[in-house]
Amino acid sequence: MENFIVSARKYRPATFASVVGQHHITSTLRNAISRGQLAHAYLFCGPRGVGKTTCARIFAKAINCLSPSEGAETCGQCESCRSFDEGRSFNIHELDAASNNSVEDIRNLTDQVRIPPQVGRYSVYIIDEVHMLSAAAFNAFLKTLEEPPAHAIFILATTEKHKIIPTILSRCQIFDFNRIRVSDGVEYMRYIADTEGIVSDDESLNLIARKADGGMRDALSMFDKAVSFCGNELRYKEVATSLNILDYDTYFDAVDVILAGDYGAALMLFDRVLAQGFSGQTFMAGLGSHLRDLLVAKNPGTAGLLDVTGPLMARYTGQSAHCGVDLLFGGIALLTDLDARIRVATNQRLMVELALMKLCHLAAPEKKKSDIITLAPEVALPPLRKESAAAPATPAPEPQSVPAPQPEPQPVPAPAPAPQPAPMPEPAPAPAPTPEPKPTPTISGISGRPLSEIMGDTPTDTPDEEEQRPSTPTDPDAQDKIERHREKFLELLARERPRIGVAFETMETTDNALTVRVASQTLHDEILRFRTETLQLLATVAGVHGPIELEVVIDNTVKPARPIRLEDKVKHLTDLNPEFTTLRKTLEMEIE
Ligand SMILES: [Zn+2]
Secondary structure, three states: OOOOOOHHHHOOOOOHHHOOOOHHHHHHHHHHHHHOOOOOEEEEEOOOOOOHHHHHHHHHHHHHOOOOOOOOOOOOOOHHHHHHHOOOOOOEEEEEOOOOOOHHHHHHHHHHHOOOOOOOOOEEEEEEOHHHOOHHHHHHHHHHHHOOOOOEEEEEEEOOHHHOOHHHHOOOEEEEOOOOOHHHHHHHHHHHHHHHOOEEOHHHHHHHHHHHOOOHHHHHHHHHHHHHHHOOEEOHHHHHHHHOOOOHHHHHHHHHHHHOOOHHHHHHHHHHHHHOOOOHHHHHHHHHHHHHHHHHHHOOOOHHHOOOOOHHHHHHHHHHOOOOHHHHHHHHHHHHHHHHHHOOOOOHHHHHHHHHHHHHHHHOOHHHHHHHOOOOHHHHOOOOOOOHHHOOOOOOOOOOOOOOOOOOOOOOOOOOOOOOOOOOOOOOOOOOOOOOOOOOOOOOOOOOOOHHHHHOOOOOOOHHHHHHOOOOOOOOOHHHHHHHOHHHHHHHHHHHOHHHHHHHOOOEEEOOEEEEEEOOHHHHHHHHHOHHHHHHHHHHHHOOOOOOEEEEEEOOOOOOOOOOOHHHHHHHHHHHOOHHHHHHHHOOOOOO
16 A cells, blocks of 8 residues: 555546546547547636546647557557646646736647647647636737647647637636436446455445545545545545545434434434534535435436435335425425525524424324324314314313413314224313403414415315314413523524514414404414414424414504514513523524
């Protein structure tokens, strides 16, 4: 291993045939050479490290070779080829425009262009990163490009084609280089590993190729780094460590616990990720990509977009079979949205944890949902039919500390015997029933209000679905829980949706229903648009298991409450509950 040379240099392709992943370009160039149809200027565009300069050098060598083989490959034997190989050819001139971008640099170059080559037929001028030339340098260069001498050929290379001015573009033959496919990168690294006597597994090479994101040079330098870390045997756990990447297993495991609806395990997994030194942002972005990969693996038509090889492919298709499309779509949308906001978040950890809990909820099997967080406001509606109204139930897991001032927001149990076995215990009698029942007790929690208003903007539910859905028991302590977590909820809400957050400072709680008063129709509509999300947040923060209802009232006399200062909120919370300080430390919340 002591003689290990940096792979990117040692294995730089020397022939068109050995260029990886750019077949469409090498074959066009070879055809042009064979037919003798050379242009005076070429523009090679594409991401960094995919072979633009390499192709330019092979091209320069090939057009000067004195006895080219069939298919316009160089012979490697003639004087010209040897001078290229030994780096003493006068037929090739390279200028790095990133560091030589002045008019003076271009004048030096164009002065040389006039001199015909002593050996060989063509002088090739390679200008790398050509978009870095100053405007004046571009103009100075344009004259030469318009009337080049017959022996001069220019190859301009750039990673940013859009920065090249049209007058230059129109004078060049343009070649767009591809990003290197993972499978091509893996294959080439396997070739190098075999040649160098390095044992490697498929996952390692996939990990490197994917991390390189389409750049072969990057892939090879990571490969070298992994070899110097792991020695002669690449094992992918170690490779992941050496490259500071989260390995595939982390994401497969994360999706497994999400599928199980086990948010506790998800939080612990995330804790281990943080302990390894990865940021919440990295983890969320990786998890988003993983869900995307599962989504494309689900459909044979799109499985080709899954850029992995070998046994990994089977793992993706295997896990994707267990994931519902709803979870994958919802998860990707959630994580993409999060990615945009997490950069500016003050508490990234909490954001990621919330996202994981939401994902667990998305994935949880229907019957387990109420164990996690029952939040979907649409299930707040009781069954409208008598027969399904026979099984309304309120589990009474803990004694009610505060007697409800109103009758329990349950539909009155129908006298008829239930046709199906009641899944829940018998309803607990309301502790303090008021003498006057509400006029429309069949609508839970909120009486006498039109159905459409309670449903807000949840248009996706057809009445049929509504009837089949079992009623979800309300949380008898909802009001108490909400009040206790009011400040925390308002703070988080204000961070995600500031306008809505301010509006919610006016919220009043009755049993499991909220009333928010706003001054404008616009705000009313905005709140309804985000009602599901908002109620989910509330249910999660306050630990309410059961439906929460929301009424938004337009009231012109309402003035939006001023958001109070953060330190005041913290003081208030600490006064309410001294445990808040412990919670804050546990969650590593920063108070600035
Ligand atoms: Zn030759």
